[in-house]
Amino acid sequence: MDLTADDITWTDPTCPVARILDLVGDRWSLLIVRDAMDGARSFTDFVQRTGVARNILTERLRRLTEHGILERVPATTGRRQVYALTEVGRDLFPVVVAMRQWGERHAFRDGEPRSVLVDRTGASVATIWPVDSRGDRVDVDSTEVVHPR
């Protein structure tokens, strides 16, 4: 896998946020990652879950595979190939969870039905929030981006 291939043109080369957005920063790529985390594996799985057009899905699966976020693996039955998250792709879990939790807080009216992320005991996953080295919550005001010289 080579996430830093020379043929990627970075929008803002020194910014890690901009780099992840260049790699997976579009709605369909992130929905595909979400579905892969939720068990989707075959082309048909992804079509059915996202409702994405087949040509867009083909292109996004190719890009996600090229960037080392998905990999093609043999299906457990038959000779088909399916898609699985790589370790790098699985490492997007905090990103997807943070997005989910913001969505839960702000994108639903009271009482609207929504899916829930639960742990093995069936309890909701705790809210994640950045903290400093002492464990105190930090936010936009108490942090600063230091740019390289």
Place this chain on the structure above:
Amino acid sequence: MDLTADDITWTDPTCPVARILDLVGDRWSLLIVRDAMDGARSFTDFVQRTGVARNILTERLRRLTEHGILERVPATTGRRQVYALTEVGRDLFPVVVAMRQWGERHAFRDGEPRSVLVDRTGASVATIWPVDSRGDRVDVDSTEVVHPR
């Protein structure tokens, strides 16, 4: 603000991840949010930082304002209006931090210069990771999405 306006067509109405992606799930919107967190306020600030085309920026600023993520406020000097994150927009902080940290881990070669997010003491913000109710780390394998009936 009305994030759940009737005129939004949700890609996957019961999924909080899909809803946030319908609201801010494109590269430019998230770069604009990033820049607003880093102090950008005026149209010119956003043009200079992202390099985004002016027509795209105009459209994204309008959408982010409509969705209640940015608001127009008077500039401290003059009669100009500038853009500020609302509370809902500031609440995207964990999403941007999670993206940044993935970018740091996977999208840079060793030694490539990159920006750093620091707290008031100058220390890097700690890595965020979802945990269960006991504080143990969870991941794709130890969690499950429960869909509404």
